Amino acid sequence: MRLSLPLTLGFLLLAVVAPAAAQESNALSPRVLDEAALPGVMAKAVDYFIVPGYRDLSRATADLVEASAALCETPSAPALAETRSAFSDVVRKWSMIEIVRLGPALEQNRFERFLFYPDRKGTGLKQVQAILAKRDESATQAQNLKMKSVAVQGLGALEYVLYGTGAETLNDEDGRFRCRYGMAISQNLTAIAGELLAAWEKPEGIQSDWKAPGPDNPLFRDNKEAATELLGVLVHSVEMVKDQRLRPFYDGVMDGKQEKGRPKLAIYWRSGNTMESIAANLRGLQTLFNIAGMENLLPSDSRSIAGSVNFLFKALISATDRVEGPIDAALADNRRRSRLDFIALNTADLLDRLNRDFGGAIGLGAGFSFADGD
């Protein structure tokens, strides 16, 4: 039980070596939003991160449809491997961009339809199993499927089709129905990805609202509201990684007691994409932070906050990449579990840096998420 403690402490020490920025909160420069820099940052977030992110997702889902079609036409082990690889690519691309959980992603339940997680009581799983058992033909047409439960039409359902009990039948004729259902899910995913891309690409649509805050803007009356939304993407997503993606399967070391973990609650455990997905979430966040030039919102005497943030992103991504293999095996291994402890600890630190240090320094007040009223 206590074996992993020294390692955990080692990581703890590592965590505090991150360049400290907190002292700068007493610096002299005023903590007001850089009104001149903000619109450019918003524009870059849209043009260099959000639109390309949805474009990548759209392409990956189209490839998935193609691979699924080939599998259904000529079932074989290589065709199944091809489809599974296309699925994992969609998971990676989605995990990069799912952090933008706002606007078009929230309309028409697109987010939940693309990814229904967590499926806490296994209701979604039961619905998917029922479709497979009854060979419900209505689920094999994408236009019907989208009217069904959000749990049977997204990545979770497709993962079960490709990796769950009975998936081996996809290799041969027995799996015909299963394959067509998987195909309909792929088509549904590509339709949703296409809608998201179209909504963000439309010149007079949400992108123009993001790029030009002002009194007549339906989203942001001023630059501060826009900055709050953008930083909100980072803060809420780090919270998501910490509380909704890591904690369901691992609580860490508490009071000297090691959690055994709950591997079957982990996202994408069947396909072994759990940590890949979390790494992609973090890569997406770091990319957004840097490509949008969010550092430019910091007063010149506080630029080192961006350094701390990047340091933490780098350490987290590297630790996540090193929790290799299926999540149940990782949880059973002291070395990889101690990396999970490190990730849990440092996501909490990253959250604090973004929320309090960065948010405060760019003029969004004492801990920007404090200010969302309620």
Place this chain on the structure above:
Amino acid sequence: MDANRLIDRRSFVKMAGAAWMATLAPRGAFALERTDAVFASAFMAPDGSYGVATLTEEGKIVERTMLPARAHGMAFSPVTRRAVAFARRPGAYAMILATDGTAEPVVITTAEGRHFFGHGCFSADGRLLYATENDFSANRGMIGVYDGTHSFTRIGEFPTYGIGPHDMTLGADGRTLAIANGGIETHPDFGRTKLNLDHMEPSLALVDTATGALIEKHGLPPELKQLSTRHVDIGADGRIWFACQYEGARDDLPPLVGHFAKGETLTFVPLPERTTAALANYVGAIAINRREGLVGLTSPKGNVAVTLDAKTGAVVKEERVADAAGVAAAKPGFAVSSYGGLFMKRRSPVAWDQHIVRLGND
């Protein structure tokens, strides 16, 4: 899901344990007497820790108590002198304080499958405590009923007849609860994400506390479906005043404040366009000064505090307050606080949270 994932249960238990109790300041260490305390509000300290403070009529802090996590709204019973700080949604604890110092603080946690929304109130006799809660797997608003005197054990619950209930107040008859069902679906698995902004169901409900039955429910017209009814207070004449937060287009100018009484339809107050714009489609808190017939509103997004005449709805005062947070009846007018630490005219080194409760009968 077990409620303990909603907050970090183990750190919570650790805080709520003996070591944490010892961090409370000893009695007698206060420069001010407890009897000077007329307000209470939750706050965040500069080190990021959370607490609740009582304050004098002038806004000077009398006493602070640490909290295990961030709180939101508060309730007070003038009969038992107990005050309650509710965890902010989707939090799972509430702390009950004896404002007269006759008992140690009591911490309660929500039942399995429920979390607090951050508001509550006592029954007229102080013997029961009601809290707005989320039955999140059913996406159904509930009122948790707790013993309000000693144990604060949960003794029952009844529905709010809506989704996403937020604030509530006890009606003038002492038996009816007026509940603001904000209409927004949330689930602790998704943190504070608002899941149904394109199909919200805001409403105001009157519920009989004796039977848990619905007395009447007022939905909002289709064009105001994105107007979340969130906070309520009661006027001297028993009218229920409500304040809203709009989730629709930022350049719309929806009505933000209204009132109603049992058996009546909702009446929205036609605020001047300038005031509506100043409130930034977002009223964070509402309070009524029943003695003076005034309605106080604050908007942290609009950085403004507005006072209305409760009879006519006319704007009496509009004051710029950066990051305006809470509002409560004062003598005269209103006490307004801010995230920046301002409370009335006094600044303390804390960030005041969204609500203030007045520790008195009026």
